[in-house]
Amino acid sequence: MSDGTVGGGLEAQVDVVFPCLDEEQALPWVLSRLPEGYRAIVVDNGSTDRSAEVAREHGATVVSEPRRGFGAAAHAGLLAASAPIVAFCDADASMDPADLPLVVEPVLANDADLVLGRRRPTVRGAWPLHARLANRALAVLMRRATGLRLHDLGPMRAARRQPMLDLDQQDRRSGYPLETVLRGNAVGWRIAEVDVPYSPRVGRSKVTGTLRGTLRAIGDMSRLLADPSVTGRSGTDTRVAKKARA
Numbered sequence: 001m002s003d004g005t006v007g008g009g010l011e012a013q014v015d016v017v018f019p020c021l022d023e024e025q026a027l028p029w030v031l032s033r034l035p036e037g038y039r040a041i042v043v044d045n046g047s048t049d050r051s052a053e054v055a056r057e058h059g060a061t062v063v064s065e066p067r068r069g070f071g072a073a074a075h076a077g078l079l080a081a082s083a084p085i086v087a088f089c090d091a092d093a094s095m096d097p098a099d100l101p102l103v104v105e106p107v108l109a110n111d112a113d114l115v116l117g118r119r120r121p122t123v124r125g126a127w128p129l130h131a132r133l134a135n136r137a138l139a140v141l142m143r144r145a146t147g148l149r150l151h152d153l154g155p156m157r158a159a160r161r162q163p164m165l166d167l168d169q170q171d172r173r174s175g176y177p178l179e180t181v182l183r184g185n186a187v188g189w190r191i192a193e194v195d196v197p198y199s200p201r202v203g204r205s206k207v208t209g210t211l212r213g214t215l216r217a218i219g220d221m222s223r224l225l226a227d228p229s230v231t232g233r234s235g236t237d238t239r240v241a242k243k244a245r246a
Helices: 027-032 051-057 070-080 101-108 129-146 161-167 176-186 211-225 239-244
Strands: 014-020 038-044 061-064 085-088 114-121 157-160 191-198
Touching: 014 051, 014 070, 027 038, 027 051, 038 051, 038 070, 051 061, 061 070, 070 085, 070 161, 070 176, 085 101, 085 161, 101 114, 101 157, 101 191, 114 176, 129 176, 129 211, 157 161, 157 176, 161 176, 176 191, 176 211
Parallel strands: 014 038, 014 085, 038 061, 114 191
Antiparallel strands: 085 157, 114 157
């Protein structure tokens, strides 16, 4: 595992977790776009191509997570991180890592505890219609559950590492991003949303690229929205909220 430094021996301000399943074609461009002070942690989630080798060749720390699932990969990356702030980004080139400061800077400035990137398609067809409609419906349910004016559970987001670890997320599939929002809101996190460009991905999506994957994601998220231990309606421990601002 890396010692927490980036090129030139500088200490990383931000660790960026890239959950990865068969993304060898996209990784060279993705990893070349990281801003200074950002370190890449590529979590290989059982790839059958050369994703892990390509990531290492381009200077990333590589973590292996054989348990399939977006949440499993994301959480493995969080556990491997050592920088004070952890960001998440897809490894498929649909989002430009050069835009990561849009979600990171409000956290650095202590203006927010969690910042989500609201996807704004750059071209027609960048976001499949069925996936966009499903996201819109889930956003309505999320707003009802939290009272927050959020529109997207996009894959680019950032928070401080230790408070996020303290949330103790349990979902290891598609519901992981939503669980982070629900648990964070339950303990009083300040959650913000910023616009980020969204482009056609390289290759085929493993979740929203298929109707089956989209339906599975809806099922995972609906289960979380109905769980009072996640939404905080049963009285979640507010001590975690104090840690978020420490």
